[in-house]
Amino acid sequence: MTAADATRNPQPAGLRGLWHGLAGRLTRLVPHDALALVNRVAIAAIFFMSGRTKVEGWLTVTDSAYSLFRDEYRLPLVPVEIAANAAAWAEHLFPLLLVLGLFTRLSALALLGMTLVIQVFVYPDAWPTHLSWAGLLLYLVGRGAGTLSLDRLFRIR
Numbered sequence: 760m761t762a763a764d765a766t767r768n769p770q771p772a773g774l775r776g777l778w779h780g781l782a783g784r785l786t787r788l789v790p791h792d793a794l795a796l797v798n799r800v801a802i803a804a805i806f807f808m809s810g811r812t813k814v815e816g817w818l819t820v821t822d823s824a825y826s827l828f829r830d831e832y833r834l835p836l837v838p839v840e841i842a843a844n845a846a847a848w849a850e851h852l853f854p855l856l857l858v859l860g861l862f863t864r865l866s867a868l869a870l871l872g873m874t875l876v877i878q879v880f881v882y883p884d885a886w887p888t889h890l891s892w893a894g895l896l897l898y899l900v901g902r903g904a905g906t907l908s909l910d911r912l913f914r915i916r
Contacts, residue, residue, distance in 0.1 A: 791902055791905055792905035792906045792907055793905075794898065794902075794905075795860075795863075795898070795899065795902060795903065795904055795905030795907075795908075796860075796905060796907050796908075798895045798898050798899055799857045799858060799860060799863065799899060799904060799908075800857075800858060801895060802854075802857065802867075802870065802892060802895040802896060802899075803853075803854035803855070803857040803858045804854070805892065806849075806850045806853065806854045806870055806873075807850060807851065807854035807855070809850050810846070810847055810849075810850025810851045810854070812824075813827075813843065813846065813847040813850070814847050814851075818847060818848065818851060820843050820844055820847050824843050824847065825839055825840065825843050827843075828842050828843045828846075831881075832880070832881045833880075834876070834880055834881070835880065846873070849869060849870075849873060850873075852866075853866040853869050853870050854866075854870075857870075857899070859908070859909050860904035860905070860907065860908020860909050860910050860911070861904075861908070861909040861910060861913075861915070862910070862915065863899055863903055863904035863908060863910050864899065864900050864903060864904075864916070866899075867896045867897075867899035867900045868896075868900055870892075870896055871892075871893060871896040871897065871900065874889050874892045874893055874896065875893075877889060903916060
């Protein structure tokens with residue numbers, strides 16, 4: 760390392776220097792591609808499993824799902840039938856796209872919108888859970904799917 764390199768990129772001394780070295784190794788050990796894949800699968804599982812509770816067979820919305828939307832969720836402005844069907848489809852489609860890494864940012868934005876609706880209108884006291892979902896989704900919106908994705912294969916940002 761030359762003197763010019765040292766002034767541009769000085770290494771901290773002592774404990775701080777040790778920490779910076781460890782942080783650099785951790786950054787290389789846990790790259791964006793691994794984080795993105797784990798985030799995609801984790802949040803997809805949450806929403807997909809929720810979607811499965813609303814349907815029979817592949818995508819036939821159950822009477823209990825309609826009752827849930829009518830009696831517990833009580834969303835304003837959206838008829839029960841539309842809300843239940845839209846949620847069931849969204850909770851199947853967007854998680855599938857996330858696992859594939861296809862249209863990742865769009866899918867994450869859609870699920871983030873769902874999360875906000877759930878937080879504001881359905882379960883406002885469940886903010887710690889919804890905040891963790893939002894964190895996973897915002898990472899994907901901001902950074903994308905990573906190299907282990909169809910987005911990368913098809914050069915979709």
